[in-house]
Amino acid sequence: MPPKSILIKNGYILTLNHKREIITDGSLYIENDTIADVGKTEDLKGHKAELVIDATNKIVMPGLIDTHTHLAQALIRGCADDVSLVDWLKKYVWVLQGNFTKDDGRVSAELCMAEMIRTGTTSFIECMIHTRYGFDGIAQAVDRVGVRGALSKIIMDSTGYADSADIMYPGMVEDADACLKETDEMYTKWHGKADGRVQVWYGLRSLGAVTPELFKDVARRAREKQTRMTMHLGEVVDDVRYVKDNFGTNLTTFAREHNLLGPDMVFAHGIHFEDSELKVLAESKSNISHCPSSNMKLASGFAKVPQMLNAGVPVSLGCDGGPSNNTYDMIREMRLAALIHKSYVNDPLVMTAEQAIEMATLGGAVAMGIDDTVGSLVSGKLADVILVDLQGLSVTPASNPVSNLVYSGSGDAVDTVIVNGKLLMQEKRLLTLDEEQVKANAVVHASKLLERSGVDISPKWPIV
Numbered sequence: 001m002p003p004k005s006i007l008i009k010n011g012y013i014l015t016l017n018h019k020r021e022i023i024t025d026g027s028l029y030i031e032n033d034t035i036a037d038v039g040k041t042e043d044l045k046g047h048k049a050e051l052v053i054d055a056t057n058k059i060v061m062p063g064l065i066d067t068h069t070h071l072a073q074a075l076i077r078g079c080a081d082d083v084s085l086v087d088w089l090k091k092y093v094w095v096l097q098g099n100f101t102k103d104d105g106r107v108s109a110e111l112c113m114a115e116m117i118r119t120g121t122t123s124f125i126e127c128m129i130h131t132r133y134g135f136d137g138i139a140q141a142v143d144r145v146g147v148r149g150a151l152s153k154i155i156m157d158s159t160g161y162a163d164s165a166d167i168m169y170p171g172m173v174e175d176a177d178a179c180l181k182e183t184d185e186m187y188t189k190w191h192g193k194a195d196g197r198v199q200v201w202y203g204l205r206s207l208g209a210v211t212p213e214l215f216k217d218v219a220r221r222a223r224e225k226q227t228r229m230t231m232h233l234g235e236v237v238d239d240v241r242y243v244k245d246n247f248g249t250n251l252t253t254f255a256r257e258h259n260l261l262g263p264d265m266v267f268a269h270g271i272h273f274e275d276s277e278l279k280v281l282a283e284s285k286s287n288i289s290h291c292p293s294s295n296m297k298l299a300s301g302f303a304k305v306p307q308m309l310n311a312g313v314p315v316s317l318g319c320d321g322g323p324s325n326n327t328y329d330m331i332r333e334m335r336l337a338a339l340i341h342k343s344y345v346n347d348p349l350v351m352t353a354e355q356a357i358e359m360a361t362l363g364g365a366v367a368m369g370i371d372d373t374v375g376s377l378v379s380g381k382l383a384d385v386i387l388v389d390l391q392g393l394s395v396t397p398a399s400n401p402v403s404n405l406v407y408s409g410s411g412d413a414v415d416t417v418i419v420n421g422k423l424l425m426q427e428k429r430l431l432t433l434d435e436e437q438v439k440a441n442a443v444v445h446a447s448k449l450l451e452r453s454g455v456d457i458s459p460k461w462p463i464v
């Protein structure tokens with residue numbers, strides 16, 4: 001039986017509470033799925049817990065929240081590197097994904113979630129589940145594994161400008177009516193299920209892949225169901241061109257005219273906004289998922305994140321996918337988010353380690369619409385907690401644990417992960433997944449997928 005109460009003691013607690021207090025020699029007491037008490041170890045020693053975890057030399061902090069991820073792409077990690085975006089899509093990613101089976105979808109999701117837990121991610125937004133990946137199997141895996149996930153069914157009814165560039169792969173095309181029907185079915189079956197850990201969202205593919213009428217229809221359906229939406233927006237300059245050429249407008253005006261702005265929307269990437277549009281995003285409280293690794297790898301550009309934060313736009317962080325990142329490690333993502341903007345605008349003051357942590361925790365909770373229940377370590381919130389070890393070589397000396405976490409750390413330093421009060425990893429051992437089996441399954445499925453799809457990923461150097 002899993003412990004009903006857990007006392008984590010002697011830790012360096014990043015509470016992310018409204019004062020952003022750090023508690024040295026701190027304790028956190030969990031009862032069932034809830035944080036029941038947080039404070040100095042001395043003050044909490046009266047709590048008698050079924051399990052006591054000593055967090056000496058460890059950071060105790062809210063679980064990380066990845067707001068833009070593709071579970072299915074873990075299986076095609078390393079299969080599309082150092083190529084143009086057109087080739088990335090046309091020759092590799094869409095061909096591989098267009099040959100997925102439902103078993104591939106489940107195996108990839110398990111691989112992805114195993115990596116997420118190992119690197120401290122407790123919640124995520126999966127932005128587009130194609131029917132061929134098997135939504136139901138993925139939702140079952142989320143239920144079994146114990147993480148918190150917003151699962152977005154992909155919505156599309158056009159091949160749009162992908163088709164005009166002749167890059168759309170037939171296996172990736174979906175029918176609008178079938179998309180909407182499957183979303184309804186999965187919403188009824190899974191939304192709010194698995195102890196409230198699973199949400200079902202609408203994953204609008206991108207501009208050009210969804211017709212204007214369907215954008216409006218989906219916005220109406222999402223609000224009727226009181227669920228949420230996500231879509232790629234402003235990742236590529238083509239998005240700007242598309243709305244200008246076809247509607248004579250900019251991205252946010254298009255979004256407003258199609259009812260896509262609001263706190264229930266997560267725009268992934270959000271790179272190519274004009275300065276004047278940031279105010280519109282802030283006023284509408286539309287969320288941006290900033291994906292620095294993906295943006296750098298695909299040379300998409302630099303999102304105006306410091307300006308967005310100054311303007312009050314809700315910004316969170318996303319790892320994107322296996323071929324664009326190529327990890328699902330949010331600690332490494334925090335590092336890049338804290339670094340790249342300094343260089344881009346020639347100012348080391350524009351982004352701090354603390355802001356990177358806020359984006360990866362509270363910002364993510366806002367994007368998922370769950371900031372009243374997760375995202376910080378305060379009494380009464382759900383117990384989504386991670387412990388990060390500060391004793392590795394790369395994080396020694398831990399004179400400033402916040403700095404070490406963001407600038408010196410990686411997901412390898414994560415030691416223990418708790419979601420909804422349940423242990424998913426303890427002392428670096430996964431408890432709800434058989435790690436060796438997950439890896440073995442991934443190797444077999446990836447090799448069969450490569451063979452079936454005929455994609456050549458030979459190294460650039462000669463093999464002898």
Ligand SMILES: [Zn+2]
Pocket residue numbers: 068070127232268320321
């Ligand atoms: Zn994406």
